[in-house]
Amino acid sequence: MRKTLLLSSVLASLLSLSAYAVQDQAIPDDAIGLSKTSVYDVPDPEVVVYGSADAGTVGKRADRSYWTAPPMIPHTTKDMVPITRDTNLCKDCHVQPALIGQKIVKGLPVPAPVSHYANVKEGQLYMGRWNCTQCHAPQAKVKNLVNNNFKKSR
Ligand code: HEC
Ligand code: HEC
Known part of the structure; x- marks a missing residue:
């Protein structure tokens, strides 16, 4: 002991x-x-330059980082932000309930999905989705700050 x-x-x-x-x-x-x-x-810090392609000219959608990730904005957002109570250009182009489920045509805006509406039939946006750039971000070509092996999904 x-x-x-x-x-x-x-x-x-x-x-x-x-x-x-x-x-x-x-x-x-x-x-x-x-x-x-x-x-x-x-x-x-390196200056971040966002893509300058006009909406409708890209015709290409970015790979999703993962299933249910908000897709990146492939076109410029110049003169579209900030989104205010009275002006929302994103909504003017993307609230297109009639296009949901249709084949995506080059040059036409990808319709905001069903989850984004309070009433899809009437094309009534759910106000919790008003501030599009809260979730959707424009893209820039930058070097990774920290390299990793993350693979994005298609
Ligand atoms: C003039 C019409 C127009 C405006 C305004 C506009 N977009 Fe777009 N958007 C498009 C078009 C057209 C596409 C398809 C890609 C292309 O050809 O540019 C697109 C693509 C996108 C995509 C990619 C969707 C996917 O499935 O990959 C997102 C996200 C998006 N826009 C978000 C926004 C946000 C957020 C705003 C406001 C800051 C905005 N857009 C303003 C026309 C517009
Ligand atoms: C709270 C976060 C959030 C806000 C705010 C939001 N979105 Fe989204 N959005 C998403 C997510 C998440 C997805 C992917 C949905 C999925 O995969 O089911 C998406 C998908 C989309 C898509 C692609 C649809 C497709 O079929 O590929 C478009 C276009 C879009 N949103 C536009 C907008 C616009 C325009 C606004 C503003 C009016 C907006 N979103 C506001 C989270 C958001």
Whole structure:
């Protein structure tokens, strides 16, 4: 009994000693995150340039990141944002309930899906979907900040 007590107290003090040793080592600024620079540097971020193709000229849809992901906007959103209470150009083009289920024709807006309406038959948008850019984002060609093996689904 005594022996085990002694042994465990020796072990405990050894453990706390090694903990002190680790705590004593300062972590260098550039080893805190994934960034290779010090947290005190202010690196110049690359300017993000969004695609400038006009709506209706792209004719191509981006791959979905995953099933049920809101699709990316393949065309420019210049002069369409911000969406306000009174102006929503996205809605003017995309609320097309008659086109739901039809073959997608190049140049025509992809209709907002059934989930987006309070009443599909009357083409009445559900107001929780008013702010389209809350979920749909335009695209830009940028380098990955952190590389990964994620594969998008089709
Ligand atoms: C002038 C009409 C028009 C306006 C305004 C417009 N779009 Fe589009 N949108 C289109 C067309 C047409 C397409 C099909 C791709 C193409 O040819 O540009 C499309 C494609 C999309 C897609 C891709 C759908 C898919 O299934 O991949 C999304 C998302 C989208 N638009 C969202 C928006 C949002 C959000 C806004 C407002 C910021 C907006 N659009 C404004 C016409 C429009
Ligand atoms: C709360 C998030 C959210 C908001 C707000 C929203 N959407 Fe979506 N949208 C989605 C998701 C998620 C999908 C994918 C739906 C699916 O796969 O069932 C989608 C799909 C779409 C599609 C593609 C339909 C297809 O058949 O591929 C279009 C076009 C679209 N939305 C347009 C709009 C427009 C225009 C607005 C604004 C009036 C809007 N969305 C607002 C989440 C949103």
